[in-house]
Amino acid sequence: MGARGSHSAVPPDADSIRRETGFSQASLLRLYHRFQALDRDNKGYLSRMDLQQIGALAVNPLGDRIIESFFPDGNHQVDFAGFARVLAHFRPVDEEDPGMQDPKQPEPLNSRMNKLRFAFQLYDLDRDGKISRNEMLQVLRLMVGVQVTEEQLESIADRTVQEADIDGDGAVSFMEFTKSLEKMNIEQKMSIRILK
Known part of the structure; x- marks a missing residue:
């Protein structure tokens, strides 16, 4: 170098x-x-x-x-x-972004699906392709700190996994994660203006 x-x-x-x-x-x-x-x-x-x-x-x-x-x-x-x-992944989505519409090009890193993949891996701590109740609980602990009791956190983790777990295996797959967030504006929530 x-x-x-x-x-x-x-x-x-x-x-x-x-x-x-x-x-x-x-x-x-x-x-x-x-x-x-x-x-x-x-x-x-x-x-x-x-x-x-x-x-x-x-x-x-x-x-x-x-x-x-x-x-x-x-x-x-x-x-x-x-x-x-x-x-x-955090680049705002630009609807008029010219080169990104070509189907032969790879999906842009800031696409909805890639933003969801990025968010999913923040929860999938062991990288096994699923978010377990324990992983959900660990991330919730990080997010809320001491503001919520352990019992409340466990209840939130249980409910979150149950609601998203379509196939009933006790964990949330990427597709289940995507489905559970389909109404959320991920494109906006996971966008930051870089150093403006």
């Missing part, structure tokens, strides 16, 4: 990252500057500790789960392309 005396102005592989993520050139550049600011030691990648510097994640009850999503398969570092790829 070579030493970087100062931060580079353009991300490596910018064109391919832009095509994959759907970010505009200006948004990608802002993200790259943010990536470089988080990479205080100029390593060229971010660690979990680097991402913990993001204030919004530090105060988010699911912050640790979101940070974990940057490191699939037990990796310990994320490069800029991986950083942009995860954040692309």
Whole structure:
């Protein structure tokens, strides 16, 4: 990679990252500057500790789960392309987004289905493709903290899994998760304006 005396102005592989993520050139550049600011030691990648510097994640009850999503398969570092790829799930849906309508193109990372996949994996702690009652309970504990009794949390977890569990196996599959959220505006709820 070579030493970087100062931060580079353009991300490596910018064109391919832009095509994959759907970010505009200006948004990608802002993200790259943010990536470089988080990479205080100029390593060229971010660690979990680097991402913990993001204030919004530090105060988010699911912050640790979101940070974990940057490191699939037990990796310990994320490069800029991986950083942009995860954040692309939160890119607002643009109805007039030209290149994203071509059926030969892969589904955009910010599509409803990909946003739902991202949300699902925040709950599926053991990555077995199902959200168990115990996983639901763990995530609820993170989200509500001490504001609710353990008995109330268990009741909420039981009811949530029961309502979504169509096949009666005691867990929520991705398709059941999708069905349970069909009336929710995921496109809006899982959208953030990147560094505006």
